[in-house]
Amino acid sequence: MTRTEISRTIDAPIGVVFSTIADITNFSRAVPHIEKVEFLSDVRTGVGARFRETRIMGGRKASTVLEVTEYVPDEHVRFVSDQGGTIWDTTFTVEAGADGRGTRLDLVMEARPHKLLARFVTPLMKGVIAKAIAADLDAVKAYAEGAG
Numbered sequence: 001m002t003r004t005e006i007s008r009t010i011d012a013p014i015g016v017v018f019s020t021i022a023d024i025t026n027f028s029r030a031v032p033h034i035e036k037v038e039f040l041s042d043v044r045t046g047v048g049a050r051f052r053e054t055r056i057m058g059g060r061k062a063s064t065v066l067e068v069t070e071y072v073p074d075e076h077v078r079f080v081s082d083q084g085g086t087i088w089d090t091t092f093t094v095e096a097g098a099d100g101r102g103t104r105l106d107l108v109m110e111a112r113p114h115k116l117l118a119r120f121v122t123p124l125m126k127g128v129i130a131k132a133i134a135a136d137l138d139a140v141k142a143y144a145e146g147a148g
Helices: 014-022 022-031 116-124 125-146
Strands: 002-010 034-041 051-058 060-070 074-085 085-095 105-114
Touching: 002 125, 014 022, 014 060, 014 074, 014 085, 014 125, 022 034, 022 051, 022 125, 105 116, 105 125
Parallel strands: none
Antiparallel strands: 002 105, 034 051, 051 060, 060 074, 074 085, 085 105
């Protein structure tokens, strides 16, 4: 298993930041390399929401099916995907900023390979994945600060 943790302090209210990360429609507006979102469930936000996200990664299109498995408004949202022989388990948490201003956004992603090849490849991809996630959070920060 590999674990990636990234945080950002965002000059926007918790509700704006949470809505940006927890509502895939807003998240796809915030993150420029997400090309398309296709809902696979009637639920659009909250537990049970399933969708296929297509984004550009390394100049190529990549699609991933994600499901929201936990959702506590203005606190945290968890997305899980089984892609490429690995369970990708990502939790976004929001809380008031340390100085009482803005919002602290924390992301924890655990990658649990369950197929042989993935057990070798997934750890090697950690740096690339961390860089991509950091870019996503930078985009969320810019979007939420513009909306707030």
